[in-house]
Amino acid sequence: MTRDLSASDYVYVWVDGIHTKVRLGEDDRLCCLVMVGARIDGQKELIALQDGYRESKESWAQLLRDLKKRGMRAPVLAVGDGALGFWAAVRDAFPQTRSQRDWVHKTANVLDALPKSAHGRAKKAIKEITEAENKAEAKKAVKALVKEFGVKWPKAVEKVTNDEEALLSYYDYPAEHWRHLRTTNPIESPFATVRARTDITKGPGSRGAGVAMIFKLLEAQEGRWRRLNGYRLVPLVRAGAVFVNGELVERAEEKEAA
Numbered sequence: 001m002t003r004d005l006s007a008s009d010y011v012y013v014w015v016d017g018i019h020t021k022v023r024l025g026e027d028d029r030l031c032c033l034v035m036v037g038a039r040i041d042g043q044k045e046l047i048a049l050q051d052g053y054r055e056s057k058e059s060w061a062q063l064l065r066d067l068k069k070r071g072m073r074a075p076v077l078a079v080g081d082g083a084l085g086f087w088a089a090v091r092d093a094f095p096q097t098r099s100q101r102d103w104v105h106k107t108a109n110v111l112d113a114l115p116k117s118a119h120g121r122a123k124k125a126i127k128e129i130t131e132a133e134n135k136a137e138a139k140k141a142v143k144a145l146v147k148e149f150g151v152k153w154p155k156a157v158e159k160v161t162n163d164e165e166a167l168l169s170y171y172d173y174p175a176e177h178w179r180h181l182r183t184t185n186p187i188e189s190p191f192a193t194v195r196a197r198t199d200i201t202k203g204p205g206s207r208g209a210g211v212a213m214i215f216k217l218l219e220a221q222e223g224r225w226r227r228l229n230g231y232r233l234v235p236l237v238r239a240g241a242v243f244v245n246g247e248l249v250e251r252a253e254e255k256e257a258a
Helices: 055-069 086-093 103-112 118-132 136-149 154-161 174-181 185-198 207-222 231-239 252-257
Strands: 009-021 029-039 046-049 077-080 100-101
Touching: 009 154, 009 174, 009 185, 009 231, 029 055, 029 185, 029 207, 046 086, 046 207, 055 231, 077 086, 086 185, 103 118, 118 136, 118 154, 118 252, 136 154, 174 231
Parallel strands: 009 077, 077 100
Antiparallel strands: 009 029, 029 046
């Protein structure tokens, strides 16, 4: 992907490193670094797709340097799993971009640190956080999670408390966007189709050919990707409008002047 990005404006981006079953010889499997963005009009589109290492800062830094060179502006918010090397790289490339941790990956991490007998209760407790009416209620739900599970399984609750602010960033954006910003579903959903195709595909012979094959599969779906709910609010997010618990309040400069 080499297109000019100077005329594009991606307000939100979702990032992930997706391991596929595309065979490259021996036991090597292709991992794709993926970035999907929401434009100023609320439409989602594929920004970047390249071979790399999911947890590697340098792999993500190379991707981000290329995007900046092609004219990409800093997104307002990036959504992704906390284990990605992306977070260290984005601090250098776009230091003003805020972070939102993906709740699907986070939930899986919490459950991995708990016995199966506690999974049902933990999922319910996490849902109380992610679907709270506002950030204050979400923080109360985090405290309730700590109270219920913290004594027996401190490592499980630390996975939430250590990332609490980044897990709750979405409350500072329009409520209509919350369902889009809590997870990396804009990547996971289209990649379900990619996985279904690549699971039965023989090795393409090279990493470049493998990435090209996956790009074509994603490109075929891109036209069907839904626009964000509340897409008319996206320009306000880019303009720096202030949202508290999902509701628009005065712009920051107006608030200071009042």
